[in-house]
Amino acid sequence: MRRFLTPEDLGDLRKALDEARYVKANPFADQDLGRNKTLLLIFFNSSLRTRLSSQRAATNMGMNVIVLDINKDGWKLESEYGVVMDGDKPEHIREAVPVMGQYADIIGVRSFADFVDRDKDYKEHILNQFIELSGRPVISLESATRHPLQAFADLITVEEYKTKPRPKVVMTWAPHPRALPQAVPNSFVEWMKKADVELVMTCPKGYELAPEFMEGLTYEPDQDKALAGADFVYAKNWSSYHEYGQILSKDRSWTVDENKMALTNNAKFMHCLPVRRNMIVSDEVIEGPNSIVIPEAANRVVSMQVVLKRMLQSMK
Amino acid sequence: MRRFLTPEDLGDLRKALDEARYVKANPFADQDLGRNKTLLLIFFNSSLRTRLSSQRAATNMGMNVIVLDINKDGWKLESEYGVVMDGDKPEHIREAVPVMGQYADIIGVRSFADFVDRDKDYKEHILNQFIELSGRPVISLESATRHPLQAFADLITVEEYKTKPRPKVVMTWAPHPRALPQAVPNSFVEWMKKADVELVMTCPKGYELAPEFMEGLTYEPDQDKALAGADFVYAKNWSSYHEYGQILSKDRSWTVDENKMALTNNAKFMHCLPVRRNMIVSDEVIEGPNSIVIPEAANRVVSMQVVLKRMLQSMK
Amino acid sequence: MRRFLTPEDLGDLRKALDEARYVKANPFADQDLGRNKTLLLIFFNSSLRTRLSSQRAATNMGMNVIVLDINKDGWKLESEYGVVMDGDKPEHIREAVPVMGQYADIIGVRSFADFVDRDKDYKEHILNQFIELSGRPVISLESATRHPLQAFADLITVEEYKTKPRPKVVMTWAPHPRALPQAVPNSFVEWMKKADVELVMTCPKGYELAPEFMEGLTYEPDQDKALAGADFVYAKNWSSYHEYGQILSKDRSWTVDENKMALTNNAKFMHCLPVRRNMIVSDEVIEGPNSIVIPEAANRVVSMQVVLKRMLQSMK
Numbered sequence: 001m002r003r004f005l006t007p008e009d010l011g012d013l014r015k016a017l018d019e020a021r022y023v024k025a026n027p028f029a030d031q032d033l034g035r036n037k038t039l040l041l042i043f044f045n046s047s048l049r050t051r052l053s054s055q056r057a058a059t060n061m062g063m064n065v066i067v068l069d070i071n072k073d074g075w076k077l078e079s080e081y082g083v084v085m086d087g088d089k090p091e092h093i094r095e096a097v098p099v100m101g102q103y104a105d106i107i108g109v110r111s112f113a114d115f116v117d118r119d120k121d122y123k124e125h126i127l128n129q130f131i132e133l134s135g136r137p138v139i140s141l142e143s144a145t146r147h148p149l150q151a152f153a154d155l156i157t158v159e160e161y162k163t164k165p166r167p168k169v170v171m172t173w174a175p176h177p178r179a180l181p182q183a184v185p186n187s188f189v190e191w192m193k194k195a196d197v198e199l200v201m202t203c204p205k206g207y208e209l210a211p212e213f214m215e216g217l218t219y220e221p222d223q224d225k226a227l228a229g230a231d232f233v234y235a236k237n238w239s240s241y242h243e244y245g246q247i248l249s250k251d252r253s254w255t256v257d258e259n260k261m262a263l264t265n266n267a268k269f270m271h272c273l274p275v276r277r278n279m280i281v282s283d284e285v286i287e288g289p290n291s292i293v294i295p296e297a298a299n300r301v302v303s304m305q306v307v308l309k310r311m312l313q314s315m316k
Numbered sequence: 317m318r319r320f321l322t323p324e325d326l327g328d329l330r331k332a333l334d335e336a337r338y339v340k341a342n343p344f345a346d347q348d349l350g351r352n353k354t355l356l357l358i359f360f361n362s363s364l365r366t367r368l369s370s371q372r373a374a375t376n377m378g379m380n381v382i383v384l385d386i387n388k389d390g391w392k393l394e395s396e397y398g399v400v401m402d403g404d405k406p407e408h409i410r411e412a413v414p415v416m417g418q419y420a421d422i423i424g425v426r427s428f429a430d431f432v433d434r435d436k437d438y439k440e441h442i443l444n445q446f447i448e449l450s451g452r453p454v455i456s457l458e459s460a461t462r463h464p465l466q467a468f469a470d471l472i473t474v475e476e477y478k479t480k481p482r483p484k485v486v487m488t489w490a491p492h493p494r495a496l497p498q499a500v501p502n503s504f505v506e507w508m509k510k511a512d513v514e515l516v517m518t519c520p521k522g523y524e525l526a527p528e529f530m531e532g533l534t535y536e537p538d539q540d541k542a543l544a545g546a547d548f549v550y551a552k553n554w555s556s557y558h559e560y561g562q563i564l565s566k567d568r569s570w571t572v573d574e575n576k577m578a579l580t581n582n583a584k585f586m587h588c589l590p591v592r593r594n595m596i597v598s599d600e601v602i603e604g605p606n607s608i609v610i611p612e613a614a615n616r617v618v619s620m621q622v623v624l625k626r627m628l629q630s631m632k
Numbered sequence: 633m634r635r636f637l638t639p640e641d642l643g644d645l646r647k648a649l650d651e652a653r654y655v656k657a658n659p660f661a662d663q664d665l666g667r668n669k670t671l672l673l674i675f676f677n678s679s680l681r682t683r684l685s686s687q688r689a690a691t692n693m694g695m696n697v698i699v700l701d702i703n704k705d706g707w708k709l710e711s712e713y714g715v716v717m718d719g720d721k722p723e724h725i726r727e728a729v730p731v732m733g734q735y736a737d738i739i740g741v742r743s744f745a746d747f748v749d750r751d752k753d754y755k756e757h758i759l760n761q762f763i764e765l766s767g768r769p770v771i772s773l774e775s776a777t778r779h780p781l782q783a784f785a786d787l788i789t790v791e792e793y794k795t796k797p798r799p800k801v802v803m804t805w806a807p808h809p810r811a812l813p814q815a816v817p818n819s820f821v822e823w824m825k826k827a828d829v830e831l832v833m834t835c836p837k838g839y840e841l842a843p844e845f846m847e848g849l850t851y852e853p854d855q856d857k858a859l860a861g862a863d864f865v866y867a868k869n870w871s872s873y874h875e876y877g878q879i880l881s882k883d884r885s886w887t888v889d890e891n892k893m894a895l896t897n898n899a900k901f902m903h904c905l906p907v908r909r910n911m912i913v914s915d916e917v918i919e920g921p922n923s924i925v926i927p928e929a930a931n932r933v934v935s936m937q938v939v940l941k942r943m944l945q946s947m948k
Contacts, residue, residue: 052419084910091906102930103684164902274407278400298418396737493718590723594716612733
């Protein structure tokens with residue numbers, strides 16, 4: 001495996017879920033694969049869960065880890081071709097990325113959408129330069145349009161907590177004070193559409209995802225109707241795709257509280273975290289017995305470890 | 317051991333000192349205990365000695381280490397209950413801490429007093445949330461009111477350098493340009509009161525420690541009288557407890573110089589570092605033959621390693 | 633080996649190149665030397681290649697690594713003697729450095745020239761305090777006047793790519809928008825003068841290096857004449873030594889482009905990176921088939937690993 005961005009990169013999801021179960025039960029079983037291999041984690045944007053879970057997954061696999069926080073150094077990379085570099089950017093991405101590839105065996109990159117140019121964001125401009133130029137397998141640690149480690153961890157979590165073969169999974173938009181990327185909802189629907197679940201998405205008008213993610217997706221604009229009979233409620237905020245990066249609503253009637261949860265089939269509550277309490281979800285729901293946000297976060301180690309294991313195996 | 321904050325957490329100090337001696341002589345002897353275990357070090361405040369010595373102690377034990385500098389990211393945690401989180405705090409401590417617990421086996425936390433609310437500081441508000449919510453053993457890497465790894469290292473150092481069964485140990489306040497926490501003097505007296513030493517504390521009026529730390533402590537307001545016959549002089553600045561966080565004096569007649577040291581029984585000079593030269597102590601004294609500040613700092617690895625070993629043993 | 637700053641520290645260069653070849657072919661062969669040893673990397677100035685390649689080299693050797701970015705913390709060290717430390721510097725270098733030595737087995741230090749005081753820079757004021765006070769072997773990770781890990785990597789690269797016993801190596805100054813240190817060119821000529829190459833240096837008048845580096849060096853002020861028949865072109869910008877730290881020229885007729893390369897004997901193009909495209913070198917040349925900047929960067933792991941191996945061997 002040379003790239004981890006979409007479910008297609010992982011192939012058969014059943015098999016991947018079997019591997020996840022194995023890795024979770026035997027976290028230290030494959031250290032021979034990782035011995036003397038280095039994972040380089042590059043953060044253009046800051047991170048808590050992704051950084052910690054990736055470091056943990058890599059050391060579970062016996063790997064060495066190097067973390068590079070590029071944003072803190074104010075290290076700016078030129079990415080245009082033909083520029084006379086007499087300004088504030090000391091290095092071109094066409095040198096920087098191949099060099100990083102010389103020092104690592106696998107590279108993880110976090111680089112959010114910058115909301116300036118939708119086309120550039122949706123072409124995964126930064127991530128793809130790492131894929132093209134680094135010479136190494138590359139993992140999205142949340143890139144401009146996707147957060148596949150989160151979506152895979154979400155799928156693992158649904159698999160663990162489901163009580164019927166084909167549960168109803170509802171992803172609902174919820175309000176937030178800031179303009180957030182679409183990476184998490186994009187990946188969530190991309191993965192769940194391929195999984196053995198009944199997927200429904202609900203959001204206010206104007207918050208529909210990009211066409212490629214809406215395709216084949218059951219969309220229900222009425223949140224209450226969407227939640228009816230749900231086995232899992234996955235709450236998340238995102239900003240508008242169509243009015244790109246804009247906040248169209250902060251309507252707190254979309255906040256997931258006990259009244260909303262009462263509409264469901266005793267659903268489990270999920271969120272990728274960090275979560276704004278009493279905006280996205282009420283204190284009662286997130287601390288309630290049906291909240292599985294902490295084991296969901298714990299599965300971030302598992303999803304990363306499966307991806308690392310696959311990549312290490314393909315290097316042998 | 318689930319918590320390291322006070323000498324009670326360590327139990328019998330004689331036994332702990334025996335373990336320290338063993339660990340120092342055999343630093344790599346217990347790597348089977350630490351194998352595949354991860355220590356997460358969380359710094360709300362910056363650190364040199366604590367960070368380096370903790371990393372070293374953990375790798376000596378065969379552990380993996382993850383360092384998280386929370387202050388640098390400007391990552392603000394909400395800690396109030398029931399708040400509508402529409403401001404600048406993206407995450408609630410009630411999610412952040414349990415999540416961190418999922419990625420680590422032992423957690424160390426540095427979080428200084430903020431001098432805003434004495435009661436909150438003295439309740440160890442931040443540290444206790446980690447103890448309550450993380451699900452993991454928690455080590456204070458200097459918290460609001462205590463710095464137990466330093467005090468234990470100090471005790472190990474006194475034990476190594478003492479030339480009589482029950483040495484006289486004098487802790488003296490000394491001037492400093494900034495308002496410093498009481499954590500180091502609090503822990504120092506808390507530990508030394510339990511050790512086999514004659515402990516005297518001296519400071520200007522108004523600098524007395526909190527009642528729980530003054531209890532049973534020999535206090536001598538005249539620095540010269542206190543120093544008479546001392547075997548160890550432990551200098552430290554702190555701000556006022558009673559006029560909380562205030563600087564009441566910068567009187568440099570309290571600086572420990574050769575004249576002061578001449579009053580002692582050829583005492584060893586100790587300080588936790590970093591130290592302001594010619595405020596706390598003169599160049600001559602800190603560079604003189606009786607200064608043991610460097611071996612004292614080296615013992616920070618030993619105190620941490622004993623604590624890690626205890627915690628790892630209690631996990632087996 | 634207690635210090636790595638000049639080629640003399642490494643001794644016989646033939647032997648060192650043999651070791652480099654061995655280490656590159658067998659990167660994990662000497663982990664018993666590094667086991668339970670800690671490399672502390674201290675960055676007063678930021679770093680990409682040096683940090684990553686040093687971490688990689690150390691883990692290849694089985695060592696533990698601790699990285700300390702001192703600049704980010706704004707941690708200021710007092711280095712004058714006799715100062716009353718009541719200002720903004722919380723610690724004296726005479727405590728800080730010995731303490732760091734207690735927690736590490738080998739110390740690497742990056743500290744650039746500050747261009748304030750040429751004599752102080754050329755005395756390697758910071759690096760030498762680490763050498764004197766730390767009690768540990770010390771490696772320059774680019775210090776005020778030298779970048780020996782780069783120069784050694786450059787020599788390894790020339791050795792790998794040369795097609796005749798004694799190639800012609802031309803170091804040429806090239807324009808840059810900022811005032812850069814002389815460390816890279818100083819070390820490059822210092823190492824190449826001892827190697828089996830025909831070395832020529834070319835730069836505009838006023839950019840001659842310090843006398844100790846010019847001594848015995850073939851200097852050709854006409855860039856075209858210098859490049860004639862070159863087997864290797866090593867481009868680099870530096871600021872003036874004689875008008876210390878000043879930019880005397882940004883003349884882009886010195887940029888290495890295809891016309892310049894046409895003057896050579898089909899020369900390989902080298903640069904230490906990061907490089908300003910179309911200032912130092914044209915896009916065509918740096919991306920052309922004769923550019924060896926990426927394998928040159930890869931050899932930074934090799935040069936560091938040879939140095940670590942030597943130091944670890946001398947500790948046994």
